[in-house]
Amino acid sequence: MNRLQNLIDSLVKLDNKPNLDMFKYVLSQTQNFDEVKCTIPLFEKIGFNFKRVAVxxxxxxxxxxLEDSYYILSLMHKFNVKPSSKAYSRIYLQLIRSADSSSKLETLICELEYKNITIPPSAYLDLILKxxxxxxxxxxxxxxxxxxxxxxxxxxxxILLKASEANNxxxxxxxxxxxxxxSIDFDMEYYTAFYNEIFIDKLGRRDFVKYYKNLLTVYGHNLIKPTGYKEADLSNTFYEYPNKNPTPAIKEEKTVYLFKRNNVLADDLKRRYDNTCQICGERLSLRHNKSYSEVHHIQPLSLDGPDIPENMIVLCPNHHKxxxxxxxTINIYDNKVKHVExxxxxxxxxxxxxxxIDEKYIVYHDSYIFGK
Known part of the structure; x- marks a missing residue:
C-alpha cells in the first residue's frame, strides 16, 4: 500500500493530473489483485474520474x-458506469475468460443468458477450448x-485446434x-498467429495478466517523457489477428477485434526476399514447390505501428517469435543482429x-519491447 502511495505521489509531483495513463501505469506496477484493489481508494482520494468505461x-x-471479475463488476455498479452494448460485450468477455474451468464457464454463460446479457460469440471459442x-x-x-x-x-x-490436439x-x-x-480458405499465416495467441492464453490467466502489465508499462514513459505515442486499445490484445484481406490497417469490430493488414505489401516484401528470413537466411520449403515466411511489424500494429514496408521485416517463425x-533487435547501419544475451x-x-526500414520504428522497438 505504501509503495503504491509513494508511486502515485511521485507521479503527481511531476505536475501530472490523475489521468488514465497514470492509472494504467500504476496498475502495471501491482504485484497481485489485492494491490489492484488498493489502487481504487488511492486514486479516488486524488480525484481520479472512475466514471469511464475504459477504466x-x-x-x-x-x-x-472469476471472483476478481465479479468484484470489478460491483465497482462498476458502485460508480454508476453504464457501458454501451459493445463495451459490455468486451467487459463480459474478460469476465468469461477469468473462468478457469469449463464447468464455471458453462455456469457463467447460463447466468448471462438468464439476465439477457448479450454473450460475445468468442466466449464459445473459450468454452470449446476448455x-x-x-x-x-x-x-x-x-x-x-x-x-x-x-x-x-x-x-x-x-475446432481444428482441438482436433489437432487430439490427433484426430x-x-x-x-x-x-x-x-x-x-469457401473458408486455410491461411497458414493467419492460422499460425491464431495458434500462437491460443497457446499464450493457455499459459494461464496469471500469465495473461503479467503480459498485460508489461503492455501497460508503455504508459509510464508518457508520464515522464512525452513521446507522441498514441494510446492503443489494449483491452483486446489477445484477439487481434492478422486478416488476409488486402485493405489498409484499420480497426474493425467483428466477432473478435483484429487489425486488418495490407497483405499486398507483405506479399510483395516476401517475394523480394524469396520467402527467406532476413536474419538467418533460412527458407522454409512446403509441398508443391511453395515456401513460407512471415512479415513482422517492428512497431506492432496493436501499438499504433503503421502497415508499411518501412515498418516490416521478413522472418522465419523462430526469429519472428x-x-x-x-x-x-537489429541495427540498420551495420546490418547486425543483437540478442539480449x-x-x-x-x-x-x-x-x-x-x-x-525507418529507424524510428527500431527506436520504438528498442525503447518499449527489446529486453523488456
Whole structure:
C-alpha cells in the first residue's frame, strides 16, 4: 500500500493530473489483485474520474480469477458506469475468460443468458477450448456455430485446434472439407498467429495478466517523457489477428477485434526476399514447390505501428517469435543482429537488408519491447 502511495505521489509531483495513463501505469506496477484493489481508494482520494468505461475495461484485464471479475463488476455498479452494448460485450468477455474451468464457464454463460446479457460469440471459442475431449468440444461447436456470422474462420480454426490436439486425422480432414464447402480458405499465416495467441492464453490467466502489465508499462514513459505515442486499445490484445484481406490497417469490430493488414505489401516484401528470413537466411520449403515466411511489424500494429514496408521485416517463425518477445533487435547501419544475451549465437548473424526500414520504428522497438 505504501509503495503504491509513494508511486502515485511521485507521479503527481511531476505536475501530472490523475489521468488514465497514470492509472494504467500504476496498475502495471501491482504485484497481485489485492494491490489492484488498493489502487481504487488511492486514486479516488486524488480525484481520479472512475466514471469511464475504459477504466473498467482496463481493470477487467487485471482479474486473475472469476471472483476478481465479479468484484470489478460491483465497482462498476458502485460508480454508476453504464457501458454501451459493445463495451459490455468486451467487459463480459474478460469476465468469461477469468473462468478457469469449463464447468464455471458453462455456469457463467447460463447466468448471462438468464439476465439477457448479450454473450460475445468468442466466449464459445473459450468454452470449446476448455473442454477436456474433442467429442465435447465438437458438440458445443455444432450447437453454437449458427450464432457466428460468416465467414466463421475463428470458429473453424478453434475446432481444428482441438482436433489437432487430439490427433484426430479423420476429424481434421472432415473439418477441412467443411471449410472448403463454405469457401473458408486455410491461411497458414493467419492460422499460425491464431495458434500462437491460443497457446499464450493457455499459459494461464496469471500469465495473461503479467503480459498485460508489461503492455501497460508503455504508459509510464508518457508520464515522464512525452513521446507522441498514441494510446492503443489494449483491452483486446489477445484477439487481434492478422486478416488476409488486402485493405489498409484499420480497426474493425467483428466477432473478435483484429487489425486488418495490407497483405499486398507483405506479399510483395516476401517475394523480394524469396520467402527467406532476413536474419538467418533460412527458407522454409512446403509441398508443391511453395515456401513460407512471415512479415513482422517492428512497431506492432496493436501499438499504433503503421502497415508499411518501412515498418516490416521478413522472418522465419523462430526469429519472428524472438522479435515479438523482445529477445532480438537489429541495427540498420551495420546490418547486425543483437540478442539480449551477449553469448547467444544470434549476435554473430548479419541482416540481409534490401529495402528501406525507418529507424524510428527500431527506436520504438528498442525503447518499449527489446529486453523488456
Amino acid at each position: 473498467f475495461e482496463c481493470l477487467m484485464n487485471m482479474t486473475e480469477v 473442454q477436456d475431449s474433442y467429442t465435447k468440444a465438437k458438440k458445443i461447436f455444432e450447437e453454437k456455430k449458427d450464432s457466428f456470422q460468416p465467414p466463421k474462420t475463428d470458429l473453424y480454426y478453434t 486425422i479423420e476429424d481434421i480432414e472432415e473439418i477441412r472439407n467443411e471449410m472448403d464447402s463454405l 524472438l522479435f515479438d518477445r523482445g529477445s532480438i 551477449l553469448e547467444n549465437k544470434v549476435n554473430e548473424m548479419t541482416l540481409d537488408l534490401k529495402h528501406n
